[in-house]
Structure formats: C-alpha cells, structure tokens
Amino acid sequence: MKKIGYILLLMLFFSNMVFAQKEANVDNLPVREYTLTLKEEMVNKAGKEVKGMTVNGTIPGPTLEFTEGEYAVIYVKNEMSVETSVHWHGMLLPNFMDGVPYLTTPPIQPGTTFKYEFPLKQSGTYWYHSHTMFQEQSGVFGSLLINPKEKTLDYDKDLVLMLSDWTNEKPKNVLRNLKRGNEWYQMKKGTSTPLNQVISRGAFGAQLDFWRQRMDGADIADVYYPAFLINGEESIDYTQFEPGEKIRLRLINGSASSQFWLTFGGKTPLLVSADGQDVVPVAHNKTFIATAETYDFIVTVPQKGKIELRAMAQDGSGTSTATIGQGKLLPAEVVSKPDKIKMMQQMAKMDMKMGAHALKFRPKKDERYEMKKEYGMQMDDMEMGHDKMNMKHSESTSDKAEMKHSNMNPPVDQTGMKKDSTAMVGVNHSKMETKKKMNDGMQMDGMDMFS
Numbered sequence: 001m002k003k004i005g006y007i008l009l010l011m012l013f014f015s016n017m018v019f020a021q022k023e024a025n026v027d028n029l030p031v032r033e034y035t036l037t038l039k040e041e042m043v044n045k046a047g048k049e050v051k052g053m054t055v056n057g058t059i060p061g062p063t064l065e066f067t068e069g070e071y072a073v074i075y076v077k078n079e080m081s082v083e084t085s086v087h088w089h090g091m092l093l094p095n096f097m098d099g100v101p102y103l104t105t106p107p108i109q110p111g112t113t114f115k116y117e118f119p120l121k122q123s124g125t126y127w128y129h130s131h132t133m134f135q136e137q138s139g140v141f142g143s144l145l146i147n148p149k150e151k152t153l154d155y156d157k158d159l160v161l162m163l164s165d166w167t168n169e170k171p172k173n174v175l176r177n178l179k180r181g182n183e184w185y186q187m188k189k190g191t192s193t194p195l196n197q198v199i200s201r202g203a204f205g206a207q208l209d210f211w212r213q214r215m216d217g218a219d220i221a222d223v224y225y226p227a228f229l230i231n232g233e234e235s236i237d238y239t240q241f242e243p244g245e246k247i248r249l250r251l252i253n254g255s256a257s258s259q260f261w262l263t264f265g266g267k268t269p270l271l272v273s274a275d276g277q278d279v280v281p282v283a284h285n286k287t288f289i290a291t292a293e294t295y296d297f298i299v300t301v302p303q304k305g306k307i308e309l310r311a312m313a314q315d316g317s318g319t320s321t322a323t324i325g326q327g328k329l330l331p332a333e334v335v336s337k338p339d340k341i342k343m344m345q346q347m348a349k350m351d352m353k354m355g356a357h358a359l360k361f362r363p364k365k366d367e368r369y370e371m372k373k374e375y376g377m378q379m380d381d382m383e384m385g386h387d388k389m390n391m392k393h394s395e396s397t398s399d400k401a402e403m404k405h406s407n408m409n410p411p412v413d414q415t416g417m418k419k420d421s422t423a424m425v426g427v428n429h430s431k432m433e434t435k436k437k438m439n440d441g442m443q444m445d446g447m448d449m450f451s
C-alpha cells in the first residue's frame with residue numbers, strides 16, 4: 001500500500017512538471033499575440049521629470065484586448081536594468097503563468113524576454129501589473145479587456161479608464177518615510193489634524209485616547225501624491241464619441257495605495273459589472289472603488305453636453321477628471337472631504353483598545369483570547385449572528401456589486417481597527433444588515449460606504 005502511495009506521489013510530481021508548468025495551446029484555440037516592452041524612462045506626470053517605468057513607451061501600458069476562447073501569447077521584453085514580472089490580475093490561468101516572481105514564475109532578468117501564454121476562460125475588465133518591488137507605482141501596469149464570446153450587453157463602444165496615483169519620489173523612499181511613522185505626508189497634503197484644532201473642537205480626549213494606543217490620529221490614506229491620474233492624465237477629454245452612443249466605461253483602480261470616490265455628471269450611469277463579473281444592471285452614481293477593483297458602467301453620450309467623471313482620492317487630497325462627449329460640461333457631484341477630527345471622536349466613542357497586543361512582549365498562547373475579550377473593540381451595536389450573515393452571503397452571491405467586501409473594508413482598514421475581533425467578522429461579510437447598524441452605531445463622515 002505504501003508503495004502505491006509513493007508511486008502516486010511521484011506521478012503527481014511529474015504531472016505537475018509536465019502539464020501544470022507549461023500548458024501549451026493543446027486545444028488549438030485561435031492565438032492572439034502581444035508584446036510588452038518595459039523600459040526605464042524619464043516621465044513628467046506631476047510637474048517634474050522623474051524616472052518612471054513605461055510599458056511600450058507609456059504609463060499606463062496599452063490595453064490588451066482579447067475575446068473569450070482565444071489563446072493569449074504575451075511576450076514581456078525587459079529592457080530595464082532590474083528584473084521584473086507581470087501578474088495578470090483576476091485572470092484564471094495555469095499557476096506557472098501567474099507572474100508572481102519566485103513563487104509561481106521565474107523573474108524576468110534584464111535583457112531577456114518571457115513568453116506568457118494561457119487560454120482565455122473568462123470575459124470582462126481586468127488588468128496587469130508588475131509584481132516586483134515598487135514597479136507598479138513606477139508605471140508598470142495596464143488593462144486587459146476580454147470580450148465575451150457572445151455579446152449580452154447593449155452598448156456601442158468601449159472606453160477603458162485606468163485610475164492611478166503618482167509620486168515624484170522614489171517609491172522605495174515613500175515606504176522608508178512611512179516606516180518612520182511621522183505625519184510628514186499628512187502635513188504635506190494638508191490632511192493632518194493640528195493639535196490646536198483638535199483642542200478647539202473638544203476632541204483632545206479622543207486624541208489622548210489615540211496616543212495611548214500608539215495611534216497618531218484618525219487617518220484615511222498614508223501617502224502624499226502630487227497627482228491622481230486617469231489614463232495617465234490629471235484631466236482628460238474624450239470628444240470622439242457621438243451623441244446617443246452608448247459607451248461602456250471600464251474603470252480600473254490601478255493605483256498603488258489610493259482608493260477613490262467616483263461620481264458621474266449627466267444621467268445616472270448603469271453599473272453592469274464588478275471585477276470582471278457581470279452583475280444585474282443597476283442605475284448607480286456615487287461609487288467607491290478600492291485598489292485593484294474594476295467597475296463597468298454604461299453611459300449614453302448626451303445630445304447636448306459632455307459627461308464629467310470625477311475620481312476623488314478617499315482622503316480628499318486630490319481628484320482626477322475625465323469628460324465624455326462635447327459641449328457644455330455636465331458636472332459630477334463633488335464629494336465632500338472627510339472630517340478627520342470628527343472621525344477620531346467617533347472612533348474614540350467606540351471604546352476600542354488598540355495596541356494592547358503589541359504592548360505585551362510575547363503573550364502566551366491562551367492570553368491572546370483573553371486579551372481580545374478585554375481589549376477588543378466593544379461595539380455591541382455591531383455584534384450579530386454569523387448564521388444570519390452566512391445566509392445572506394449565499395443568497396446574494398449573484399449580486400456582486402452589493403456584496404463587495406471592499407465596500408465594508410475601508411472603514412475597517414483605514415481606521416486601523418483590528419479586523420480579527422470577533423465582532424467585526426460578521427461585519428466584513430455583510431452589507432445590508434450592517435448598513436443600518438453602522439449608520440446608527442459608528443457613523444463617520446466621508447467614510448459612509450453606502451451612500
């Protein structure tokens with residue numbers, strides 16, 4: 001019996017080597033080929049020439065368009081001085097082609113070309129980006145547009161809108177600065193909460209509470225960006241569309257660390273897809289898009305005027321805009337900036353005790369649970385049955401737009417609350433049930449994900 005086990009194991013090992021690693025075009029699917037050439041170049045995205053990384057000479061790189069059922073062959077030519085990789089975000093593909101260096105795929109050394117190949121088993125809006133160091137922040141990213149075998153949605157043209165954030169610093173230095181744990185970036189972008197303001201608004205108690213727990217103050221985004229971009233520009237006009245044409249806007253958040261509020265001028269657009277998955281179409285305007293997410297909206301070019309699309313960074317530190325059509329501007333709603341001092345007061349009211357785990361050096365195994373009980377967030381309002389949550393979850397999996405976890409995550413992640421506290425588990429997985437409770441229990445300005 002033992003022998004058979006060994007033989008099976010051996011077979012598994014070899015089958016992995018032969019099939020999983022290099023799956024060729026065994027079904028003779030029609031091949032579509034692209035070449036992406038990565039270069040280090042000087043670029044000016046925010047008023048200063050700095051070293052960036054371009055894909056076929058631009059940031060972002062080109063849109064790679066395919067049709068479901070085709071076989072993608074993508075050559076990645078590394079003409080940079082450093083190694084690289086390309087990860088195909090959201091794509092179903094053989095593990096070896098996933099493009100995570102040292103884990104699934106070998107890194108692409110300078111001066112070499114790597115051939116990615118995989119069958120296209122899905123349709124929708126996706127994107128690609130380097131998975132090496134900070135190369136995505138430097139510019140190595142672009143979009144993937146995969147048309148379905150049969151068209152199911154009614155629209156005339158596609159327009160990919162790739163959101164990103166840009167820094168004139170070396171991305172490595174951004175991380176170094178963050179690790180120092182000061183408020184340098186908050187001051188630079190004017191989102192810090194000066195103590196005199198905190199005191200004058202009666203929030204000093206809340207501030208003390210934060211300090212005691214080793215937190216600076218309420219915060220939403222860590223990095224200062226001099227520019228936020230749509231298709232590489234701070235503002236961009238698409239005048240080529242005719243009145244009456246239905247345009248499928250494919251929004252992708254390809255930023256390194258920013259999340260955006262999207263608002264549209266003109267008639268309310270039709271949200272049709274999220275993360276490459278079609279959803280039941282719903283008229284929807286103000287939408288929160290987290291890093292790496294994609295949303296597709298169908299808009300109709302108005303008879304008179306052009307639609308404005310605004311993408312405001314969640315902390316209100318910047319906005320990029322695009323317009324679709326010609327003539328008078330149909331402005332998009334301007335989302336108000338979050339009130340961070342108020343947020344801090346509201347958070348302090350929740351009586352959470354952050355950092356307790358960190359205060360104790362090497363806690364014993366069981367102590368963790370005791371500490372969680374004692375120091376975890378005390379939010380009775382938010383406690384709810386998991387059974388109920390799970391049920392909700394399975395009932396509405398088809399409606400992805402409603403269930404996106406990220407809709408819930410921002411208030412959790414960005415405020416630094418512990419996600420693993422028992423009370424929050426249910427919250428992460430629900431929207432509808434929590435919505436009311438959230439609004440009652442922990443309303444935070446600018447952090448309301450449901451409006």
Ligand SMILES: [Cu+2]
Nearest residue numbers: 087089129292
């Ligand atoms: Cu990714």
